[in-house]
Amino acid sequence: xxxxxxxxQLAISLQQNLRLAAPGSRYVSKTATKTVSEFExxxxxxxxxxxxxxxxxxxxxxxxxxxxxxxxxxxxxxxxNYLVDVDGNRMLDVYTQxxxxxxxxxxxxxxxxxxxxxxxxxxxxxxxxxxxPDKLFESLLSIAPSGMSRVQTMAxxxxxxxxxxxxxxxxxxxxxxxxxxPSEQEVGTCMINQSPGCPDxxxxxxxxxxxxxxxxxxxxxxSKAIHKLDIPSFDWPIAPFPKLQYPLEEFVRxxxxxxxxxxxxxxxxxxxxxxxxxxxxxxxxxxxxxxxxDNHASPDFFSKLRNIARKHGCAFHVDEVQTGGGTTGKxxxxxxxxxxxxxxxxxxxxxxxxxxxxHRDELQPDKPYRIFxxxxxxxxxxxxxxxxxxxxxxxxxxxxxxxxxxxxLQGLYALQTQYPHILSRARGQxxxxxxxxxxxxxxxxxMLKARNKGLFMxxxxxxxxxxxxxxxxKEYHVHQLLNILxxxxxxxx
Amino acid sequence: xxxxxxxxQLAISLQQNLRLAAPGSRYVSKTATKTVSEFExxxxxxxxxxxxxxxxxxxxxxxxxxxxxxxxxxxxxxxxNYLVDVDGNRMLDVYTQxxxxxxxxxxxxxxxxxxxxxxxxxxxxxxxxxxxPDKLFESLLSIAPSGMSRVQTMAxxxxxxxxxxxxxxxxxxxxxxxxxxPSEQEVGTCMINQSPGCPDxxxxxxxxxxxxxxxxxxxxxxSKAIHKLDIPSFDWPIAPFPKLQYPLEEFVRxxxxxxxxxxxxxxxxxxxxxxxxxxxxxxxxxxxxxxxxDNHASPDFFSKLRNIARKHGCAFHVDEVQTGGGTTGKxxxxxxxxxxxxxxxxxxxxxxxxxxxxHRDELQPDKPYRIFxxxxxxxxxxxxxxxxxxxxxxxxxxxxxxxxxxxxLQGLYALQTQYPHILSRARGQxxxxxxxxxxxxxxxxxMLKARNKGLFMxxxxxxxxxxxxxxxxKEYHVHQLLNILxxxxxxxx
Numbered sequence: 001x002x003x004x005x006x007x008x009q010l011a012i013s014l015q016q017n018l019r020l021a022a023p024g025s026r027y028v029s030k031t032a033t034k035t036v037s038e039f040e041x042x043x044x045x046x047x048x049x050x051x052x053x054x055x056x057x058x059x060x061x062x063x064x065x066x067x068x069x070x071x072x073x074x075x076x077x078x079x080x081n082y083l084v085d086v087d088g089n090r091m092l093d094v095y096t097q098x099x100x101x102x103x104x105x106x107x108x109x110x111x112x113x114x115x116x117x118x119x120x121x122x123x124x125x126x127x128x129x130x131x132x133p134d135k136l137f138e139s140l141l142s143i144a145p146s147g148m149s150r151v152q153t154m155a156x157x158x159x160x161x162x163x164x165x166x167x168x169x170x171x172x173x174x175x176x177x178x179x180x181x182p183s184e185q186e187v188g189t190c191m192i193n194q195s196p197g198c199p200d201x202x203x204x205x206x207x208x209x210x211x212x213x214x215x216x217x218x219x220x221x222x223s224k225a226i227h228k229l230d231i232p233s234f235d236w237p238i239a240p241f242p243k244l245q246y247p248l249e250e251f252v253r254x255x256x257x258x259x260x261x262x263x264x265x266x267x268x269x270x271x272x273x274x275x276x277x278x279x280x281x282x283x284x285x286x287x288x289x290x291x292x293x294d295n296h297a298s299p300d301f302f303s304k305l306r307n308i309a310r311k312h313g314c315a316f317h318v319d320e321v322q323t324g325g326g327t328t329g330k331x332x333x334x335x336x337x338x339x340x341x342x343x344x345x346x347x348x349x350x351x352x353x354x355x356x357x358x359h360r361d362e363l364q365p366d367k368p369y370r371i372f373x374x375x376x377x378x379x380x381x382x383x384x385x386x387x388x389x390x391x392x393x394x395x396x397x398x399x400x401x402x403x404x405x406x407x408x409l410q411g412l413y414a415l416q417t418q419y420p421h422i423l424s425r426a427r428g429q430x431x432x433x434x435x436x437x438x439x440x441x442x443x444x445x446x447m448l449k450a451r452n453k454g455l456f457m458x459x460x461x462x463x464x465x466x467x468x469x470x471x472x473x474k475e476y477h478v479h480q481l482l483n484i485l486x487x488x489x490x491x492x493x
Numbered sequence: 494x495x496x497x498x499x500x501x502q503l504a505i506s507l508q509q510n511l512r513l514a515a516p517g518s519r520y521v522s523k524t525a526t527k528t529v530s531e532f533e534x535x536x537x538x539x540x541x542x543x544x545x546x547x548x549x550x551x552x553x554x555x556x557x558x559x560x561x562x563x564x565x566x567x568x569x570x571x572x573x574n575y576l577v578d579v580d581g582n583r584m585l586d587v588y589t590q591x592x593x594x595x596x597x598x599x600x601x602x603x604x605x606x607x608x609x610x611x612x613x614x615x616x617x618x619x620x621x622x623x624x625x626p627d628k629l630f631e632s633l634l635s636i637a638p639s640g641m642s643r644v645q646t647m648a649x650x651x652x653x654x655x656x657x658x659x660x661x662x663x664x665x666x667x668x669x670x671x672x673x674x675p676s677e678q679e680v681g682t683c684m685i686n687q688s689p690g691c692p693d694x695x696x697x698x699x700x701x702x703x704x705x706x707x708x709x710x711x712x713x714x715x716s717k718a719i720h721k722l723d724i725p726s727f728d729w730p731i732a733p734f735p736k737l738q739y740p741l742e743e744f745v746r747x748x749x750x751x752x753x754x755x756x757x758x759x760x761x762x763x764x765x766x767x768x769x770x771x772x773x774x775x776x777x778x779x780x781x782x783x784x785x786x787d788n789h790a791s792p793d794f795f796s797k798l799r800n801i802a803r804k805h806g807c808a809f810h811v812d813e814v815q816t817g818g819g820t821t822g823k824x825x826x827x828x829x830x831x832x833x834x835x836x837x838x839x840x841x842x843x844x845x846x847x848x849x850x851x852h853r854d855e856l857q858p859d860k861p862y863r864i865f866x867x868x869x870x871x872x873x874x875x876x877x878x879x880x881x882x883x884x885x886x887x888x889x890x891x892x893x894x895x896x897x898x899x900x901x902l903q904g905l906y907a908l909q910t911q912y913p914h915i916l917s918r919a920r921g922q923x924x925x926x927x928x929x930x931x932x933x934x935x936x937x938x939x940m941l942k943a944r945n946k947g948l949f950m951x952x953x954x955x956x957x958x959x960x961x962x963x964x965x966x967k968e969y970h971v972h973q974l975l976n977i978l979x980x981x982x983x984x985x986x
Contacts, residue, residue: 043973044947070944081963081970083949091944092973095951099783099815099961100843102881103890118611119877121846155648156868162651162707166724173723182722190721191700193712198726207684213866214655216708225680225690226862230666231659232694232727233686290592322592350593350867353614369719373706374843375649384612388595397596451563451584454537456576458588468592470574477574480536480585 040080040104045090052087061133067368072130075120080104086130097123098374124153124376132379139386140356145332145346146339148358153377157321157349158212161284163371164345164357165216168282168315169201170370171363175313179366201281202234202273204266204314206241208292208461211284211319220284223292223461237269237280241289242297246425259301263308270312282315282345283308287333290322293461294434296427299337306342315363317345325351326392326471329402329430336429351471353388354381397471398430405430407475408467411482419489422446433467434460446488455484533573533597538583545580554626560861565623568613573597579623590616591867617646617869625872632879633849638825638839639832641851646870650814650842651705654777656864657838657850658709661775661808662694663863664856668806672859694774695727695766697759697807699734701785701954704777704812713777716785716954730762730773734782735790739918752794756801763805775808775838776801780826783815786954787927789920792830799835808856810838818844819885819964822895822923829922844964846881847874890964891923898923900968901960904975912982915939926960927953939981948977 051059051071058072077084081104083093096104100123122129140151152167154160182197190197205211205220212218213227219234221227242259245251270280285305289295309316323333325348334342344363349355354377365371392398405428412426412435425436437443443463450457460466469477544552544564551565570577574597576586589597593616615622633644645660647653675690683690698704698713705711706720712727714720735752738744763773778798782788802809816826818841827835837856842848847870858864885891898921905919905928918929930936936956943950951959962970 044977046945046947050944080965089947091947091949092970092977093949094960094962094966094974095949096961096963098843098951099820101963102818102844102846103884104963104965118873156652156866158655158866159649159651159707165708166706169725170723182718186722187718190718190723190726191715192731193721193726193729197718197722198724201725213659214652214707214709215658215712219686219708222684224862225675225683226860228683228686229675229679229690229863230663230683231691232662233683233691234725236686238685325595327592350591351595353595367719369717370722373649373651380611391596451543452539454539454582454584456584456586456588458591467587468589469587470589470594470597472573472597473587477585481587484537484585 041082041090044082044092047089048087050085050087050089050091052085052089054086058086058130058133061137062128066365066370068125068372069128070126072132073122073127075122075129078120083127097121097127100374118380121375121378121380123374124379125372129379132382135379135382135386139382139389140352140354140358143331143389144358145334145343147341147343148346148360150361150364151356151358152371153354153356153382154349154373155375155377156355157347158214158217158355159373160321160347160349160355160357161212161217161220161319162214164317164347164359165203165220165282165284167357167359167363167365167371168203168317168345169199170365171315172201172279172281172313173199174366200278202236202278203317204237204239204269204273204280204283206239206285206289208241208289208295209284209286210289210291211286212321223289235278237273239266239269241292241295242301244296246427255298256300259297259304263301263304266305266308267312270308270314280312280314282317284317284319286319286321287323287336288328288429288432290466291460293464294427294432294466295461296429299339302334302337302342303339306339309344315344316342317347318343319347321347321349321355322468323432324348326398326401327351327430327432327468329398329405331398333429333432353385354378392471400474401430401471404469404473404475404478405433407478408433408481411478415482415485415489418486419492422489422492428467431467431469431473434464436461437463437465439463442492446485446492449488449491450484453484453487455481534575534583537575537585540582541580543578543580543582543584545578545582547579551579551623551626554630555621559858559863561618561865562621563619565625566615566620568615568622571613576620590614590620593867611873614868614871614873616867617872618865622872625875628872628875628879632875632882633845633847633851636824636882637851638827638836640834640836641839641853643854643857644849644851645864646847646849646875647842647866648868648870649848650840651707651710651848652866653814653840653842653848653850654704654710654713654812655707657810657840657852658696658713658775658777660850660852660856660858660864661696661810661838662692663858664808665694665772665774665806666692667859693771695729695771696810697730697732697762697766697773697776699732699778699782701734701782701788702777702779703782703784704779705814716782728771730766732759732762734785734788735794737789739920748791749793752790752797756794756797759798759801760805763801763807773805773807775810777810777812779812779814780816780829781821781922781925783959784953786957787920787925787959788954789922792832795827795830795835796832799832802837808837809835810840811836812840814840814842814848815961816925817841819891819894820844820923820925820961822891822898824891826922826925846878847871885964893967894923894964897962897966897968897971898926900971901926901974904971908975908978908982911979912985915982915985921960924960924962924966927957929954930956930958932956935985939978939985942981942984943977946977946980948974 055071072086074084074086082090084090186197203220207222210223211220219236240262242262244255273280306316318334345359347357409428416423416426423435440463458466548564565579567577567579575583577583679690696713700715703716704713733755735755737748799809811827838852840850902921909916909919916928933956953959
């Protein structure tokens, strides 16, 4: 039987790859003991109507469900062409996770250890595994920002922001039409990209912002020309982000004026774009502009910006793709603002291992398939995140970050005092720190020399060095870093 | 030492989760034998300048490299805060895969089996693992469509199409400016979303098409209003996709006329949009429109369309996200057209387990960071794909698909002959088959009844049932499917 060979060899080769693979190594086949008849079933076998009682019970836990989920699946029991649901119904599957499964369900690989979450990637929006709601509660929802009990997972940061934008547009238009059904004209025109179905709405973003590189995100990104050149974009308003002067304590008045100027411009733009017929549905901002040069603003600035958004009926989207996950000393950088009601949408990716966004209840789409795609994230990433969160809590890593971050920033202050012709504007929150070189050539030279001495750093903005260590970065590592930097600066001509 | 606990418990809990996890189960801690000192290093340790000779040697293999890759990494040897490269250089890492690693490199988890590819997710565009070029050659590049030797991986189908669109825009503008550097005006205007830096270019798509749900892809998608309603879009041209009449052999002349009408409209739109000042940089099409209702066209139609694209200087992008991976009986559906030069870009996702797109050499961006994001795919998916491809080849699964597909289509023909008041337009290639019901209510009712009898199918278009089995779908399964469908139709009032 041809398929016995198939199953056997795949099982062996994958297990070997997972257990023994060294880089570039290939598996070696061994005699197998299993045949396909031990893996695949003979026929469908139904115990209940579908969705069965167990599926219906689990679905209640899935706060984000708006009708797309068919039933919950038992991927451990699913084999070959047969999909098994949590009620024990076994179905011949000719839809295969929206056509995304090449050679059938692969749970037969999971005999001695459960690789099911890794080899069987479900279409989460319609056929989630049984433990999906529980794992969401234990992982992403256990660290939900203030005011948010809903989360939508996505594959990467750009997809997270794209879908966050879409949920703000949908929310805004539903408000505008008084939560009535869309008109025939809207339904018709949207199919051909025309308004009113595809409305002339906008997202207000900030100069220096980075929100991703897909076409919606890119229209809100303004950090470097190389990201945007030659790509068509939207006519959306762009506000100035405060350019603070350092050291902060010497420029209190100037910086307050600068922030007030930027906020005034935000309100002007909202009014202007409304008059233009392209109302602002949402404002998107990073708590610290990273790619744009590690630009900070005060909690007062963000608090007032949040109020402006509310006043003008715009959703307020805080993009924590780079700042989220504990590196500022709090799990979310916007928690440093001290507001009870800081955001309507908070997006994440990177350190959270999966992309996605949290949102208020009212940002939930009103119908299934409005926010949707085949995979909608990857549940194996949620499993890893769960373990990572356990470690962060058990080890009080956020306190560790605060401690290391303080040492790092103090060290950077000392270096810029010692080398004022080379370094300036040391700044940071937690270990999310940065310092400017006098120009880009000097910055690049310092970074290359550091790399050859065993210190790997990042750059951002025009002449900034950014520090983005992991949460296990201790004071001990801070001193290694400072020693290497000091050596290079001492040699610097 | 706090961090010994960290490492130990993470190692135990993750291994337990991977090996023993049942849905909803939680790990139980055990006494650990390792401390962090056995995992993390004491300090940086440098053997060569970076990138070292080994990195420089491997980089030659990476055909897509345009300068972003820093060096190649040995993730098996990387530990905690220390990143180890393939030349054995050990660096203190304060950039952490563009800030995407929460608790340091996790290779210490990989003692008894190599989970490195799963727990350490690198920023592939700048710090790929050593085996990345080899694995690309063995997996994705071993099945590259005709004329294409380059592939760019991405996290999902939408990101693949978004970046394919971007590469076509960049290619088109580089051609327009004679491969000269962009002007100061272009560099300046692109930062604020204005032309000429963000040019008024367009992508021509087809009515009924589905290319994804991020804002660029969505502007080329025209399958269902629910996907597009309330989302701002671009003024891009939309051509009619042929509406063929079935059975094909009875409507040869009518169908040829219909295809000619659509092609004429394509040329008219290209001219019209050029005159409008929004030239068409690329044409995107699915070999079979899936979400839009499983709409087919003839090889002659695609051949002529490809010629129109060439004649007008537009890139030709074949979206194989749903059709790729073998389900039509060939690895790529567009191989059925029999052309030597079928496409400039071919995108994929779903059955390929990773998203991405192939492209001709000339579609390679001229500078680093033009096509880029943090993860750029996921190398663990490439490892799975490699094993899946081995099975497909060893078991001649494409022949199997052709055989099962023939049986399935014959069966559907028989059913529509028997139940002409309910079913019509049976069609398909390989097992990528579909049949229409008389209306959407009947379609939905048949699908629900089938599910309760153990047959799980998909829907598309207005009243179509789509069949998307895995490549291990045999004639035996075809008969199960037809028996269940027949029972339902016999009972149908």
